[in-house]
Structure formats: C-alpha cells, structure tokens
Amino acid sequence: MIRKSFLLALVISLLLNISVEGKERLLTDEIGRKVKIPHSARRIISLAPSITEILFALGLNEEIAAITNFCDYPEAVLNKPRIGGFVNPDIEKIVSLKPDLIIGIRDGNRMDTVHRLNDFGFPVYLIDPKGFDGVMGTIKNIGDVVGREKESRRMIKDMVNKRENIITLTRSLSKPKVFFQVGDVPMITVGKGTLADDLIRLAGGRSISENELMSYPSYSIETILLKAPEIIIMSSMESKKNYLNLVKKWQNWESIPAVKMNAIYVIDSNLVDRPTPRIAEGLEALVRIIHPEVLTRKTQPKDKLSLDTSEGL
Numbered sequence: 001m002i003r004k005s006f007l008l009a010l011v012i013s014l015l016l017n018i019s020v021e022g023k024e025r026l027l028t029d030e031i032g033r034k035v036k037i038p039h040s041a042r043r044i045i046s047l048a049p050s051i052t053e054i055l056f057a058l059g060l061n062e063e064i065a066a067i068t069n070f071c072d073y074p075e076a077v078l079n080k081p082r083i084g085g086f087v088n089p090d091i092e093k094i095v096s097l098k099p100d101l102i103i104g105i106r107d108g109n110r111m112d113t114v115h116r117l118n119d120f121g122f123p124v125y126l127i128d129p130k131g132f133d134g135v136m137g138t139i140k141n142i143g144d145v146v147g148r149e150k151e152s153r154r155m156i157k158d159m160v161n162k163r164e165n166i167i168t169l170t171r172s173l174s175k176p177k178v179f180f181q182v183g184d185v186p187m188i189t190v191g192k193g194t195l196a197d198d199l200i201r202l203a204g205g206r207s208i209s210e211n212e213l214m215s216y217p218s219y220s221i222e223t224i225l226l227k228a229p230e231i232i233i234m235s236s237m238e239s240k241k242n243y244l245n246l247v248k249k250w251q252n253w254e255s256i257p258a259v260k261m262n263a264i265y266v267i268d269s270n271l272v273d274r275p276t277p278r279i280a281e282g283l284e285a286l287v288r289i290i291h292p293e294v295l296t297r298k299t300q301p302k303d304k305l306s307l308d309t310s311e312g313l
Helices: 002-021 049-057 075-079 091-097 111-119 131-145 149-170 195-202 221-227 243-250 279-290
Strands: 024-028 034-038 044-046 064-066 101-105 124-127 177-183 231-235 264-267
Touching: 034 124, 044 049, 049 064, 049 075, 049 101, 049 131, 064 091, 091 111, 101 111, 101 131, 111 124, 124 131, 131 149, 131 195, 131 279, 149 195, 149 279, 177 195, 177 221, 195 279, 231 243, 231 279, 243 264, 264 279
Parallel strands: 044 064, 044 101, 101 124, 177 231, 231 264
Antiparallel strands: 024 034
16 A cells, blocks of 8 residues: 555656656757756846847747846837846846746856856856857847747848848958947957957958957057058947047048048947847948948938948048
C-alpha cells in the first residue's frame, strides 16, 4: 500500500514537472547564456531604449510592464512605468512589478544587475547586436522570445530590401572619406565594428576611423587634418546641444576638404546609433548625405533633424 502511494505521488510529481517545464523554453541568449523563457510572457521589462523600440515594433504594448527612463520611442512609451537608468536600474521597483521576462543589452546593462535579477528568480535574456546584420539577428531573436516570429521576419525582410537597394545604387560610386563625430570635448568618433561604421560603409562611404579597434576612439584635430575627410557628420547624441556652434568651430580648419566643400551635417543619433529597425531609415539618411544623387527626397524620414540635409551647412 505504501509502495503504491509512493508510486502515485511520484507520477503526480513527474506530471507536475512536465506541466511546469512545458510552459518554459530553454534558450541561449546572444552572449551564450542559457535562459528559461516562458512560452507566453505577459509582463516584460525592457532594460534599454533599443529593446523597447523593438518590442513596440513587433506589436507589443500591454505586455510591456516597464521601461527605462531613457526610452523615448515610440510615443506609446510615455504611458509606461519607469525603472530608472539602464546602467543603474531600480532593482526594488523591478521586483515589485513581478516580471516574467526581462530583456537587457550587453553594451549598457551591467552583469552585476543581471546576476541580481537572476538571484530573484527572473529570467534575463541579453542581446548583443553588432552591425546591420547583428541588429536583424537581434530582431529575429526577440521575435522568437516573445512569440512574434512572423512580425520579426516581415520587419527583417523590409530591412534587407532597403539595404540591398542602397548597395546596388552605390556599388559603382566613389567612396568619400567620412569623419563621424559623436563627442566634442574630447573629439570622439566611431571605430571598427560599431553600428555607425557599418552604416557608413553600406551607404557608400568610408570612415576615416574604420580600422580603429576601440569602439569609440578619441581623435585629435591633427589626426583629422592628416586623414582629410571629405564629409563630416555629427551625431545628435545630446538633443539640447547647439550644433550650429559646433559647425562654426569646424570653420577654423578650412584646409579640411569637408569644411572647404561645406559638407558638414548633423544626423539623428537614434537612427544610426540605436540598434533598432529604424537603422534602415538611418542608412537612407546617410546615403542622402554621402551620395545625395541616388535617393529621392520623397523617401526622407520625417524624424530626421532639420540640420540633416544633403545641402550641408
């Protein structure tokens, strides 16, 4: 009798375990970690603006339980609870929201934060997109994680079509040298492997810092003079900065071809620095700067900065 009761209890236990595991999937995130992900996440917390953009682009809204203070797109984010910055999020706030899935990014979120959230029993899936292909891979992975596979594949197809069209249009054109500025004091640019570097190359240009191993190296004015860029593009990483004054500063170096040809531009950083579906718009924006002859103005993104034009400043 005791043996029968034991066997019955064992069977019930096994059935319960199968039921629980059937609600989860063991996935490998983009940095190689094994993560148990619920089949149908209903309370998702995003730890970075790019992740928030992707989730909304996939058609999620009610499922997004909270986002960071820096998430600003799309407009629907205004109604979402905030959990602080993505470097130092409010762990207590996250715990109180009882998420069933947290998605973070390697380049921005600290591993200490990830470990603490794991200790509370929350699944944390990390992304690590590199370049245009890497962003599309991340969109696919997030789509798989949240059950929006069809939406992610449709999005990726559109991005591929736009990229291939631009590659075709610029393949036989010259490759002007570009200096992409992301910082003023000190002068910071983008190195090999960064998203902006990849987009410049796809747009038919050539970054003067394309061989730099550091992601964001510092450049002296002497180095820039030596490399003689034909185009200068400034990323609007600080929305309140007066970029007209920065453009005027460049006028002190008239021997730089870009200054001489009045080829200095400001571009919306969210289109070229943030790994989201909008990088396809960023690629088109860069083409209008580097090769303005290949795209019509009809397809110009509406959310570009007014200073970002093919006419220069």
